[in-house]
Amino acid sequence: MQTIGFIGLGNMGGPMAANLVRAGYLVKAFDLSADALAQAEAASCVVAMSASEAAQDADVIISMLPAGKHVNSLYVTGQTPLFDVAKKGALIIDCSTIEADMARSISALAIERGIDFIDAPVSGGVGGAQAGTLSFIVGASEAQFEKAKPVLESMGKNIFHAGEHGAGQIAKACNNMLLAILMAGTCEALNMGMKNGLDPKVLSEIMKQSSGNNWALQVYNPVPGVMDNVPSSNDYQGGFQVDLMFKDLGLAMELSQSSASATPMGSAAKGLFNLHKSHGNGALDFSSVIRLYS
Amino acid sequence: MQTIGFIGLGNMGGPMAANLVRAGYLVKAFDLSADALAQAEAASCVVAMSASEAAQDADVIISMLPAGKHVNSLYVTGQTPLFDVAKKGALIIDCSTIEADMARSISALAIERGIDFIDAPVSGGVGGAQAGTLSFIVGASEAQFEKAKPVLESMGKNIFHAGEHGAGQIAKACNNMLLAILMAGTCEALNMGMKNGLDPKVLSEIMKQSSGNNWALQVYNPVPGVMDNVPSSNDYQGGFQVDLMFKDLGLAMELSQSSASATPMGSAAKGLFNLHKSHGNGALDFSSVIRLYS
Amino acid sequence: MQTIGFIGLGNMGGPMAANLVRAGYLVKAFDLSADALAQAEAASCVVAMSASEAAQDADVIISMLPAGKHVNSLYVTGQTPLFDVAKKGALIIDCSTIEADMARSISALAIERGIDFIDAPVSGGVGGAQAGTLSFIVGASEAQFEKAKPVLESMGKNIFHAGEHGAGQIAKACNNMLLAILMAGTCEALNMGMKNGLDPKVLSEIMKQSSGNNWALQVYNPVPGVMDNVPSSNDYQGGFQVDLMFKDLGLAMELSQSSASATPMGSAAKGLFNLHKSHGNGALDFSSVIRLYS
Amino acid sequence: MQTIGFIGLGNMGGPMAANLVRAGYLVKAFDLSADALAQAEAASCVVAMSASEAAQDADVIISMLPAGKHVNSLYVTGQTPLFDVAKKGALIIDCSTIEADMARSISALAIERGIDFIDAPVSGGVGGAQAGTLSFIVGASEAQFEKAKPVLESMGKNIFHAGEHGAGQIAKACNNMLLAILMAGTCEALNMGMKNGLDPKVLSEIMKQSSGNNWALQVYNPVPGVMDNVPSSNDYQGGFQVDLMFKDLGLAMELSQSSASATPMGSAAKGLFNLHKSHGNGALDFSSVIRLYS
Incomplete structure (x- = not known):
């Protein structure tokens, strides 16, 4: 049985760690929040008292942190860098969304230490983390990808190999930029239709079956009431x-x-989301950008 | 057997008229181009010598013209307005893409004359016109829509009722604006990925299965070689x-x-397509806007 | 003494007509509003009961109307088109801001009737209209421009000859588009500076003396309190x-x-002003677009 | 006589150092380029063999480097950080254009060492550097600003105090962003005018005297031939x-x-300059962005 050290047990990381336990891994989990640790314990993780305790002797280390500076500090520049702790041949899977450049440079440092570090940012949200249906977009060598795949399949459904180190972060950045564009575009097309008297359900249906078809119209309509079980409703x-x-x-x-x-x-698109955020809407779901229009 | 007067036998109108003949209608067809008329004759249309000859005694009149001014001239302001020619109770289906305002005002004039005029712009291109798989986006009353539906089904697959008069044009404008946005967005996401070393096939596949999914990735990839049988290839x-x-x-x-x-x-999006057009690319397929980026 | 028929006595037209009287012209003035007529009378205009009465026998006809459709109706398509009323050789100066195309086509019709019609949209606002310091941007032949110049100089300070018919409207559209761009740009540069702790007075002064210098920083600062006597204050x-x-x-x-x-x-820029308008700010001064940012 | 250590003798730094010599300072100059050193010697600078030699015992240290990483390396993270070399109480004036955050954090480190570090990015270009007419936009305490002012006045004409540490970089970023906006806006207004038949000289003059007035129209017209002695010509x-x-x-x-x-x-604006750069125009003057439009 492989041992996995898991660092970062937030809304995403917590359920991901629990799914690894369910898949039969021994998961040593760490987070700065006592609450998160308690939940991890309830999910049968072994609770560690520090990141380095979680990482020690682990075959695989997984991190799920807010931003690049946290990842860099955890592995390279912090007080007890995990690169000094991890055993030779360990595989580090960083699932955080960080700068591609940083992913590449951390990976290069890892190689010098005889460690594998790959970028595997996720998409699919909290629901996907809980259901084990996340997508992972991986930047790694072919061999590293094959090594990581079974672990990732315990937490997700689609495991993409985007390319070499950093490529996971690049592909995710491209995808999410495109998502921002098509969500803002869908909002403004629906808003223009409604301002001209069209029923948003009818217009959504027409565009979904025509060349305006996109993810937002399919599963994430931004107009309240058009779909059930989406944030707009x-x-x-x-x-x-x-x-x-x-x-x-x-x-x-x-x-x-x-x-x-x-x-x-x-x-x-960034300008619009920034204006929307400036108006005090940072904590709302991103499809709320339609409110900027009306 | 219903008689249909068909005005405008271009790349779209020609095959549409032919499909009506195939469906069993008597089609009296007119166009200013002798070539177009010859092709209509070959497709078993009855060739008319003028628009008014085509419209006279027709149960249904269909027009497929380049722009609003042509439609307005044909029915209202030209030398022999078809509104003076069409018989009482005739149903006019304008399949041209024109200003919603103009569609509404022509429809209002029609009602004064005891004629039905509805807007039914199409999407689906020349291929769809030939195969009879066009989409029609109709602005009409419920009764008018029901009356038009069998005729439209002889030329298309999806017949949408967008709402009252003008709503067809509005919905089409919304859809095509969204299409321009998602195509430009897809181009720039793919371009950024490629500039950072990603394979466009791999990135396209990842985004298609993620939240960046849209019509362009599905059936109209703008990068040459990613898909067969699309303009980019x-x-x-x-x-x-x-x-x-x-x-x-x-x-x-x-x-x-x-x-x-x-x-x-x-x-x-319009700014980008305009720059692209300014560089001499007006006659290329619109997915060529990716060339602006590279 | 030349007789001038003046149509349209609103916030701009009223003071313009008054300045013509002051310059010694006989001004026959008309407006649909009784209030406006009363004010014109107080300013020693001769009040006319209709546009055609104002235009009859006038050497010069000036119009100052809200939009192109009003101008077209007044001269060409209305019940008593002034083109049927104006005397041969009359000079019509349209000071309204309308479509360049329409200005050109009305001018072409005028020439057929032996009348001169030129476009002379203004800039300078109500203050400039009252003070007689407006700018006029004229589209006319050289001869027409020379004929109109003394009249315009009675109402304004800078009389520009932009080019042939329509050129006045084109130049004004270019200028006002640029104004919208530089106002929005100035707002966002100032907002970014303030969000980072800079004093807007200091930042405004620095940019005014550097390469960011523009009309908004010079005379129309959008941040309340930086300048006196501007709408923002x-x-x-x-x-x-x-x-x-x-x-x-x-x-x-x-x-x-x-x-x-x-x-x-x-x-x-248009997108931003439209969002700002959608939020209920249509009646505010345009420099209020800075509120969209904060 | 004060001693000044000057690091970075490029197109800007070289003439700046020369102006300091002319003003009576003893200038110890260093650059990695032998050519630059030779020119500095010709301008009566004392040539140093390393940055630390130039900085040793200097009352004032001035740096003019390409980017933040070079500045950070020079003072803080390089092999011989100047913060280890500079004498207590030395005043460091960094004239490079770098991240405001970095300027702030380097300044905080300097204070710990008993050194003054202020940000003073310039505007005015190579011409201004040679003529001694640069603008300096300074982020510093009041006392530091007063101390730096006489030195800066030897190299420039306008010495602005933007605010505390980092404020110089912030103000410069705001100004140059606004410059990019108004240059792109001016290009597109002029292009639209020309496409509609207007003479760019006439249109430039009209907008310069109207509300479209800005720095580009005043001294840096982007259309070839409108002004002499500007890059476009x-x-x-x-x-x-x-x-x-x-x-x-x-x-x-x-x-x-x-x-x-x-x-x-x-x-x-950034999108446009990026497209223009992608088309191979990175080495041209920035007003060449007008070529993107035509």
């Missing part, structure tokens, strides 16, 4: 927060800058 | 021309202005 | 309303569409 | 390169992200 509670979309768009813009890739549509 | 020949998208975006912007509906994403 | 009352900027941007977008001139920055 | 050679504007817009976007300040206009 629940006052934009739950779902994917504007603040998180804003963070992800920031990563996309950094990628755009560092590679000189023009992103006029992504920038326009 | 045929040097951007065929398909839906940049010039036509530019025209449709102009209609969307008019609708945005007249209803004071903000369309920042649609405007950004 | 008066709760955004008075000045140039968001609704009017929205109308002018609509004209610019039409020009952009008809000439296929890409206007990504103008479109982005 | 010299094939867009010299001036301020697209690549540098792109870098500065990157800094502005970082500031926008870190402070959640919406910058839709700045983002739209």
